[in-house]
Amino acid sequence: MYLKGENISFGYRKDDLILNNVDISLGSGEVLGLVGDSGSGKSTLCKILAGYEKNYQGTVSIDGKKMPSNAYNPVQLIFQHPEKAVNPRWKMKDILNEGHVVSQDVLSSFGIKTSWLERWPNELSGGELQRFALARALSPETKFLIADEITTMVDAITQVQIWESILDIAEKLNIGILVVSHEKNLLKKVCHEVICLSRINNAGLYNELAFRDMQNASLGGMVPE
Amino acid sequence: MKSEVMTNIIDGSGSEALLKVRDLSLSFFQYTSGLRQTELRIISNMNLEAYSGEVLAVVGSSGSGKSLLAHAILGILPSNSRLSGSMEYKGQSLTQEKKEELRGKEISLIPQSTTYLDPLMRISDQVTGSVEKKDKGLMRERQRDTFQRYNLRPDVGKMLPHELSGGMARRVLVSTALMSSAELIIADEPTPGLDERSLDETLRYFKDMAKKGCAVILITHDIEAALKISDRIAIFYAGTILEEARIEDFTNEGENLRHPYTRALWNALPQNRFQKMEGHQPMQDELNGGCVFFERCSIRTEDCSKDIPQLKRIGEGLVRCNNVS
Ligand SMILES: Nc1ncnc2c1ncn2[C@@H]1O[C@H](COP(=O)(O)OP(=O)(O)OP(=O)(O)O)[C@@H](O)[C@H]1O
Ligand SMILES: Nc1ncnc2c1ncn2[C@@H]1O[C@H](COP(=O)(O)OP(=O)(O)O)[C@@H](O)[C@H]1O
Ligand code: SF4
Ligand SMILES: [Mg+2]
Numbered sequence: 001m002y003l004k005g006e007n008i009s010f011g012y013r014k015d016d017l018i019l020n021n022v023d024i025s026l027g028s029g030e031v032l033g034l035v036g037d038s039g040s041g042k043s044t045l046c047k048i049l050a051g052y053e054k055n056y057q058g059t060v061s062i063d064g065k066k067m068p069s070n071a072y073n074p075v076q077l078i079f080q081h082p083e084k085a086v087n088p089r090w091k092m093k094d095i096l097n098e099g100h101v102v103s104q105d106v107l108s109s110f111g112i113k114t115s116w117l118e119r120w121p122n123e124l125s126g127g128e129l130q131r132f133a134l135a136r137a138l139s140p141e142t143k144f145l146i147a148d149e150i151t152t153m154v155d156a157i158t159q160v161q162i163w164e165s166i167l168d169i170a171e172k173l174n175i176g177i178l179v180v181s182h183e184k185n186l187l188k189k190v191c192h193e194v195i196c197l198s199r200i201n202n203a204g205l206y207n208e209l210a211f212r213d214m215q216n217a218s219l220g221g222m223v224p225e
Numbered sequence: 226m227k228s229e230v231m232t233n234i235i236d237g238s239g240s241e242a243l244l245k246v247r248d249l250s251l252s253f254f255q256y257t258s259g260l261r262q263t264e265l266r267i268i269s270n271m272n273l274e275a276y277s278g279e280v281l282a283v284v285g286s287s288g289s290g291k292s293l294l295a296h297a298i299l300g301i302l303p304s305n306s307r308l309s310g311s312m313e314y315k316g317q318s319l320t321q322e323k324k325e326e327l328r329g330k331e332i333s334l335i336p337q338s339t340t341y342l343d344p345l346m347r348i349s350d351q352v353t354g355s356v357e358k359k360d361k362g363l364m365r366e367r368q369r370d371t372f373q374r375y376n377l378r379p380d381v382g383k384m385l386p387h388e389l390s391g392g393m394a395r396r397v398l399v400s401t402a403l404m405s406s407a408e409l410i411i412a413d414e415p416t417p418g419l420d421e422r423s424l425d426e427t428l429r430y431f432k433d434m435a436k437k438g439c440a441v442i443l444i445t446h447d448i449e450a451a452l453k454i455s456d457r458i459a460i461f462y463a464g465t466i467l468e469e470a471r472i473e474d475f476t477n478e479g480e481n482l483r484h485p486y487t488r489a490l491w492n493a494l495p496q497n498r499f500q501k502m503e504g505h506q507p508m509q510d511e512l513n514g515g516c517v518f519f520e521r522c523s524i525r526t527e528d529c530s531k532d533i534p535q536l537k538r539i540g541e542g543l544v545r546c547n548n549v550s
C-alpha cells in the first residue's frame with residue numbers, strides 16, 4: 001500500500017508558494033525521514049497528506065484512490081505541539097477514546113498512567129500529552145502515521161521508549177511512518193531513508209524537493225538495536 | 226525530609242547568587258469524587274541557585290517539574306497549587322507581589338508552549354510588549370534588528386500567531402526575551418523545532434546574555450545544546466534534583482557521570498547508544514519514602530528504599546545517591 005502525494009503545490013497566500021510541485025511516496029511498513037529548514041513547509045506538507053489542508057493543487061491518494069472523507073482517517077497526523085491538537089474542555093479519557101477505545105496494552109506501552117485519564121489537558125506536561133496523542137493515533141485502522149517533530153518535547157529515555165513502541169506497533173500493523181525532525185541522529189536511528197524539503201530562496205524562486213537524495217549512503221544502521 | 230543547606234561549589238566564583246530557591250515544594254489540589262480533595266506533590270524540597278554571568282542548564286525527565294519550577298519563579302502557577310519554601314532574588318525575598326513587579330522586566334520567561342502567544346494580537350505588538358509610548362519607536366527598531374538576526378522576514382511582525390510555523394513561533398518567543406532588559410532569563414525548551422542555524426543563533430544569544438551579566442536558566446531536553454553553552458547542569462527527576470554535574474563529565478559512555486539516572490539519560494541519546502531503560506518516572510503517590518529512582522535502578526541496595534538520599538558533594542559535583550563515591 002502506498003500513500004502518494006503527486007505534484008503538490010500550495011501557498012497560504014496567492015503570491016507565495018510554499019510547496020511547488022512536490023512528489024512524495026510512503027509505503028506500508030516504511031519509515032521515511034523528512035528534513036528541511038524551519039519554514040520550508042514540512043508541516044504544511046504533513047497537513048496536506050493527512051487531509052487537514054484541502055486547498056492544494058495536485059493529488060493525494062492511497063493506492064491510486066482518493067482519500068475517504070467520511071470514514072476514519074487512515075492517515076493519522078501527530079503535531080509538533082500536542083496541546084494544539086486537543087480540545088481543552090475535554091478530559092483526557094474522552095479525548096483518548098473518541099471514535100475508538102484504546103487498549104490498555106497501548107496505554108502502558110506509552111507509559112500512560114491511569115490517573116492521567118481524569119485530568120484536563122492543561123494538567124499534563126508537554127511530553128505526557130504527546131504520549132496520549134500517539135496512543136490514540138496508533139489504532140488498527142491506521143495505515144500511515146505522520147509524525148511531525150513528535151519527540152522534541154520529551155527526555156531522551158522517554159524518546160527511546162516512544163520510538164520503540166511506535167516502531168513495534170507499526171511493524172505489527174504494517175503502518176508506514178513519515179518522520180519529520182531536525183535531529184539527524186534520531187533519523188539515523190529510526191528511518192530507512194531520509195528525504196529533504198528545501199526552499200531555494202532566491203528572489204521568489206521557491207521549492208524543490210530533493211527527492212530521496214539525502215545522504216542515503218551515509219545513513220547508518222537503523223534501530224531497533 | 227529535612228531541608229538541606231547546600232552551597233554551590235561548582236560555581237567557584239564565590240559570588241552571591243542572583244536567585245536562590247530554598248527548600249521549595251509544590252503541590253496541586255484536585256477534587257476527585259465529589260468533595261474529596263487530593264494533594265499531588267510535584268516538586269519536593271528543591272534547592273537551586275542561579276548566578277549572574279552563568280548559564281544553568283536544567284535537564285531531566287519529562288514531567289519532572291521543570292516548567293512548573295519556572296512558573297513558580299515567575300509567579301504564574303494555577304490557583305489550585307500550593308507553594309512552600311522560599312525564594313530570594315538579589316538577596317531579597319521574592320514574594321508574589323515582587324514576582325508580578327519583575328515579570329517581563331527583570332525576570333523574563335521564554336515559555337515552552339508557543340500557545341503563550343496571544344492568538345489575536347499581531348506579532349510585533351507582542352514582541353515590543355508593554356513599553357511606554359515614547360519608547361515604541363526605539364523598540365520597533367530593535368525588533369527589526371532582532372528579527373533580522375533570527376531570519377524572520379519583516380512582514381512576520383504583521384502576522385498573527387497561527388500564521389507562523391513552529392520554528393518561527395519559537396524564534397518570535399526568543400526575540401521577545403531578547404528585547405526585554407531582563408537580568409534573569411528562564412528559557413523553557415526554547416529550541417525544539419529549530420533548524421541548526423536558528424539553534425546555534427539562539428544558543429549564542431543565551432551565552433551572550435550571560436556574558437553581559439545575566440543569569441540564564443536553560444530548561445532543555447537537548448543535552449548537546451546544553452553542553453555547548455552551560456556552566457552547570459542540574460538533572461531533574463520526579464520533582465527532585467538528582468545530580469548537578471560538570472559539563473566535562475558528559476563524555477564517552479558517561480562513566481564520569483555519577484548518578485545512574487544521569488548515565489542512563491546520556492546513553493539514551495540518539496548520538497550515543499539510543500539505549501532504552503524500562504519503567505517510568507514514578508508519580509508522587511507511588512513513592513515510598515526512599516530514593517525516587519529506586520524502581521529503575523540497577524545498583525540499588527536495600528537501604529535505598531528507606532530514606533531519601535541526601536544531595537552530597539562528590540568530587541566537583543553534587544549527587545543524590547547512596548551508592549556512589
Ligand atoms: N495558517 C497559515 N497562514 C499563513 N501562513 C502560514 C500558515 N501556516 C504556515 N504558514 C507559513 O507557511 C510556511 C511553512 O510553514 P510550515 O509550518 O509548514 O513550516 P515547517 O517546515 O514545518 O517549519 P518549522 O520547522 O519551523 O516548523 C511558513 O513560512 C509559515 O509562515
Ligand atoms: N495544573 C496541574 N494540575 C495537576 N498536575 C499538573 C498540573 N500541571 C502540571 N502537572 C503535572 O506536574 C508534573 C510536572 O509538569 P511540568 O513541569 O509541566 O513538566 P516538565 O518537566 O516536562 O516541564 C507533570 O506530572 C504534570 O502532569
Ligand atoms: S540511592 Fe540507591 S536506588 Fe537511588 S540511585 Fe542511588 S543506588 Fe539507585
Ligand atoms: Mg513544522
Ligand SMILES: [Mg+2]
Pocket residue numbers: 125126291292293337413
Ligand atoms: Mg515542560
